[in-house]
Amino acid sequence: MxxxxxxPPLKDYLHRLGYEVKSEVQHCDVxxxxxxxxxxxxxxxxxxxxxxxxxxxxxxxxxxxxxGVPKGIPVFKKHRKRVIKLMRMLGLGLIVIDPISRIGSxxxxxxxxxxxxxxxxxxxxxLLRDFSQLVGDPNLGGSTTQQNVMTAYxxxxxxxxxxxxxxxxxxxxxxxxxxxxxKTRNILYDNVYGWFDRHGKGIYSLSQRGASELxxxxxxxx
Numbered sequence: 001m002x003x004x005x006x007x008p009p010l011k012d013y014l015h016r017l018g019y020e021v022k023s024e025v026q027h028c029d030v031x032x033x034x035x036x037x038x039x040x041x042x043x044x045x046x047x048x049x050x051x052x053x054x055x056x057x058x059x060x061x062x063x064x065x066x067x068g069v070p071k072g073i074p075v076f077k078k079h080r081k082r083v084i085k086l087m088r089m090l091g092l093g094l095i096v097i098d099p100i101s102r103i104g105s106x107x108x109x110x111x112x113x114x115x116x117x118x119x120x121x122x123x124x125x126x127l128l129r130d131f132s133q134l135v136g137d138p139n140l141g142g143s144t145t146q147q148n149v150m151t152a153y154x155x156x157x158x159x160x161x162x163x164x165x166x167x168x169x170x171x172x173x174x175x176x177x178x179x180x181x182x183k184t185r186n187i188l189y190d191n192v193y194g195w196f197d198r199h200g201k202g203i204y205s206l207s208q209r210g211a212s213e214l215x216x217x218x219x220x221x222x
Contacts, residue, residue, distance in 0.1 A: 003029075003043045005099040006068055010041060013106040028058065030068070038062040041095065047075050047083065055092050064112050066093035071107070084110050138220055150220060157187050158221050161195050161214050164206040172202045 010030060011021045019032035019039065030041035040058045044051040044067065051067055058065045067087070075083060076096075087094045093112040098105040133152035163175055176184035188196050188204045195210030206214070 001045060001070060001099065003045060006043045006070060006097045009099055009105040010043075010068055010095070010097055014039070028061075037064065039064045039066065041066045041068045043068045045070060046073055052090065052092075056090060059091060063091070064093070065091075066095050066108075066112070068095040068097050071096050071098040071105075088113065135221075150217075153187070154193070154217070155221060156181055156183060157193060157195060158214070158217050160184060160187055161206055161210050162218060164196070164204065165211065165214060169199055169203055169205040172204060175204075 007023060007030065011023075014021045014030075014032045017034070019034045019037075021030065021032045023030050025031045028040050029043045032039040032041070038061070040062055042051060042055050042058065042065070047067070047069060055065050055067050084094060087110050091112055091114060094109040096107040096109060098107075130152050133155075134150070135152070135155055138150040138155075159179055159181065160175055163179060164170060172185045172188050175188075176182060181187075185202070188198075191198075193210070193213070195207055195213065196204045197207045198204055
């Protein structure tokens with residue numbers, strides 16, 4: 001497939017909407033004009049930074065800028081919703097074109113418009129809470145392996161594990177009081193990292209896995 005294969009069905013679609021259509025005018029792939037409405041469509045076989053930058057540049061000419069891509073490109077399989085969100089954030093439209101079928105071959109996923117994202121207060125509050133509770137700055141920005149990221153929750157689990165390592169089997173209530181950590185019971189009970197063994201109601205010890213992994217995490221938490 002070539003980019004020029006996307007043009008005929010797109011031109012037919014725009015004609016049906018009453019636009020006069022021409023291609024390759026002043027480096028723009030597709031120009032469509034109806035009355036005083038100017039639409040620009042940039043055609044590409046894939047979505048990448050190059051086409052995004054090119055489309056954003058076209059916003060200096062008109063607010064109605066679309067990117068046209070073929071149906072079935074890989075990025076849509078996993079990231080369709082996120083791609084549409086990105087287009088809206090950039091003020092761009094997105095058109096999916098099936099060059100095989102000229103009738104019904106156009107799918108407009110989003111139109112250009114001013115994007116005003118709705119902030120979710122709970123997520124913002126959670127972010128600020130985790131930021132304030134995280135002691136120090138133990139991570140490297142850009143880390144992609146989430147299981148190796150130090151979180152405020154893990155720091156609390158480390159403190160509990162270190163207590164158990166030093167004192168042996170202990171009651172959750174005692175640990176909570178001495179560490180001044182109200183979440184101690186939940187952390188021990190949930191045992192997210194497999195670091196704790198339960199011995200009766202409210203009594204815990206450090207597990208074999210906890211004893212094995214704790215030195216590395218304690219060192220990172222210094």
